[in-house]
Amino acid sequence: MIRVLAVFVVLAVSFYILLKYLVSQSKHPSGFIGRSMMRIWNKAYLPMAQWALSVLPQKAYGTILDIGVGNGASTAYLRQLFPKSQIKGIDISAEAISQARKQNQLEGVAFDIMDVSQLTYSDGYFDLICAFQTHFHWPDLKKALLEIKRVLADDGRFIIACEQSKVTYYLSDLKDNKEFADYLDKMGLRLLDCQKQAAWLCYVIAKQ
DSSP states (O other): OHHHHHHHHHHHHHHHHHHHHHHHHSSSHHHHHHHHHHHHHHHHHHHHHHHHHHOOOOOOEEEEESSSSSTTTHHHHHHOOTTTEEEEEEEEEHHHHHHHHOOOOOOEEEEEEOOOTOOOTTOOOEEEEEEEEGGOOOOOOOHHHHHHHHEEEEEEEEEEEEHHHHHHOOGGGGHHHHHHHHHHHHHEEEEEEEETTTTEEEEEEOOO
């Protein structure tokens, strides 16, 4: 009985360590595991980005920021949708940006290592800002949102898309639309729309 219990404890601890490692890779991918996970994410989540972008008004967006790009699949899709736009893709992971640059050498697209809480762009620079399957991992959500507000044009749009389960788990205080709208309101942002499809969630946000 003691031996069985010991084996169970070892397995449980091993699973916990593996889970923590995979979560850390999802936040900051690196090495072979990080590259492999980025390929899986893009296959799984690019359809989410495509759906979320279909929610936006059909108009031109001259300057676009894609936050948390992984290996750049969502940024490449933005380029297909808006071929005349200037598009910036950022990620806090050097490995992610290295892969994005290698796999997406596209005219009008630039990738940079950058923290969403410390953006180097000028005020009101972007007409459209996108965050796909990432905002629940930001260490300081309020600071990040204030930075996004700063670089968003007065008539610009900010779109967030992710799995509903991630909001429920990581941002349980903000899973209700009214609570999230009130949270945004305190930062001078306005929730224009919230759409759901299967397990996905999409917010469209603007300045007040």
